Amino acid sequence: MDFFKYFSTNQIQQIHETTLSIMETTGLVFTYKPARDLFAKAGCKIDGQRVFFPKKLVEEQIKKAPSQFTLYARNSEKNVVIGGDHIAFMPCYGAPFVNDMDKGRRQGTLEDFNNFAKLAYESPYMDITGGMMTEPNDIPVANRNAERIYSSMIFSDKPFMGAGTGAKDAKQTIDMASIVFGSREEMKKKPPFISILCSLTPLAFDDKMCGGIMEYANAGMPQLISSLAIAGATAPVTMEGTLVVQNAEILAGITLAQLVREGTPVVFAGSSSATAMRYGTLSIGAPEMAVNTAATAQMGRFYNLPVRGGGALTDAKTVDSQAAYESMMSMMMATMSGINFVLHSAGILEGYITASYEKFIIDNEICGMCKRIKRGEEITAEKLAADVINEVGPGGEYLTNLHTFKHFKTELYTPVMEERDNFESWSNKGGLTMEQRANARYKEILENYKEPDMDNAVRKDLDAYINAIRNT
């Protein structure tokens, strides 16, 4: 499989050189003093909060990150390889609101968070349970990280996402994971979670994100070093210029992680997109999002790093055609440009603001289809089936052929939600839209949900940890 590519090798080199030159001459702001101290020690010039990066340092450091790593699940059958030709899907992240057909749009609660953790666990296409699927607004801010990590570990046995909210929460995530996955040393060898740490575009990193990067790097925990530059608002209106800003930020963040601890597993993570010029706001359903996903994939591969991009992303306010085609656009681009890690693969509505139950179900189907497309074709005699074609001949049929019986279950994608029946039969079943079917489906999954087993002693310790937090 040859991934879709915009750039020639020369063009990539030109983007790379432009990026390094900006990092060296203009530099980036790091508000976090421990980060600046580390950069100074490594030979960066510092002026106030501004850090200037020698080209050689950046090139040396990014080479230290592994090109591939594994996230170790509580259920080892669900370990996830990040990098290479693999693609991993994970649900929505960071939505303050939730939405479903019955109750409409409202603030997310811990119950909603738990529901999405359960849906992610039950999904055959979500590889990672997720992190902050929705904000649990009904519990104290101070308790939210612990509750999220607790839910992520008990309601699912897949790898999960840690806090992206500063050093303190990062440390708490590591401590809680340690109850389930063993000592810090053991987790360094077999990391069970990954976290997302974001730049403050343009060309800056704040205390929280630097704190997170350094705490996690110190513990050997994998991290997405992520930039969301908005073409026309926080970066040049040209996607090429936006790519340069994004690149500078990601490389600076990765350099920090490697300086803390050589070999820290990182993902080159770009989610830049365009401004909706009429409103001056971010548009994540724009075609420029797909353009940037392809560009990001190629840059990440150039650096020999796993890449994040894409997602089931939309600006739509309700689960409609716009929500669906914008989501498929970015999921297809992620799949075909060689992205390894797709955050927001299910549930996002309204430009990251809302997590939708129905859309979560619909996006799962999109993920399943993308995995089928990624599997592609396999050129073997059995698959080419020349003997069968010769035997059936002109005018024949294949429905009752042995070759069909032998292969149909593995060859053809079996949709969960899609309507492929005829119009009359569909009408007789009630003429339901995909959105209505998704509404019924998410409730069915939650009703039939069964919590995965957890060792009793471990669960007891974990419950004690969360109860202590709840009771403070």
Add this chain to the structure above:
Amino acid sequence: MDFFKYFSTNQIQQIHETTLSIMETTGLVFTYKPARDLFAKAGCKIDGQRVFFPKKLVEEQIKKAPSQFTLYARNSEKNVVIGGDHIAFMPCYGAPFVNDMDKGRRQGTLEDFNNFAKLAYESPYMDITGGMMTEPNDIPVANRNAERIYSSMIFSDKPFMGAGTGAKDAKQTIDMASIVFGSREEMKKKPPFISILCSLTPLAFDDKMCGGIMEYANAGMPQLISSLAIAGATAPVTMEGTLVVQNAEILAGITLAQLVREGTPVVFAGSSSATAMRYGTLSIGAPEMAVNTAATAQMGRFYNLPVRGGGALTDAKTVDSQAAYESMMSMMMATMSGINFVLHSAGILEGYITASYEKFIIDNEICGMCKRIKRGEEITAEKLAADVINEVGPGGEYLTNLHTFKHFKTELYTPVMEERDNFESWSNKGGLTMEQRANARYKEILENYKEPDMDNAVRKDLDAYINAIRNT
């Protein structure tokens, strides 16, 4: 730009050799005697209706077709290049039913056909007016081709599609086009339309399609030589085997066209997909459709021919999320795998059965997005904008920057239909879904439609032609 590819050069060669071997040993059925006679003259062995193709003949003939050609529009600004790195979009084709929110699903009429011709003319993203957008069921079958061609030429000044319904209709199409575009000799140099001629899978061609191929080839008219093999029904259930069947049919059809007239412009056209195994029917929204589109694109390029594939295709029965994401899936794959000609780019619902007014509008937005994605990135100093990035520096903003003013109109795609506003504002405007907005939009376009000018004398001749048909 490097297109998405599944196969290595060796694998392509293997598919090619397997195809030629089947064409040689098993052969294809051609029910049309004039076609068989021509094949016999060229050295094919014939047994009844079965034609066996020497490998060398096929390889020689397909080399005679041009790798690129132009369709000449009535308005020369709307000429369309087919081949190379170009992608051309064209509306739905062959739908017996139409659907809109107000009147629901019903048989298509000539008025519906005319409406779709007008919508295609008004669309900035449809390159070709279309052919049989819907069947005009309210007029006599014998008059339908003439009425369609008449409408296509008067309601739009873009290139159009001719009949795919046999030698007689092909001849009529050429005669009618000649009234507007000049003599047969002139049209040979500047063909104004293209037609689609399909195989009868597996491994056969019927009288009508052969008649069309031969009539058009004789007149030098471009044609899509198209195969729709259904994995698991009319072809092996493996997409690899289906690709071989599709390939054999397309190559046989192209060989026929070249034997009639060397250099006949053809498009290597594959629209194969999977069986919905639960119902035993064709699924065009299946991920296997996208898989086959990528495979077709690569095969066509291997033969140095323009390629057809993809489309805004869906099995959904109503304009919903499924309709939207399935459509975007195949449109994205067409865009990224290097397809040149996308039939069914707008309006298809229910697996080719229905042409939807609302979906036509929604799919147009998809086409616009795909064209933006295809445009990609351009690595120049002005676009990389290093000076601007250095000047703005960390923490700055780009909304009021001169570089933004200079470029935003051309850099960022401006959606017609998409909702990018915030939730409150969207709610205050009525909280309309994309489907509701599309319903209003198609009516608005039809209300404001203005027929493109046509030379009075030409129009008089054309009217005389159609009136003669209407009065027989």
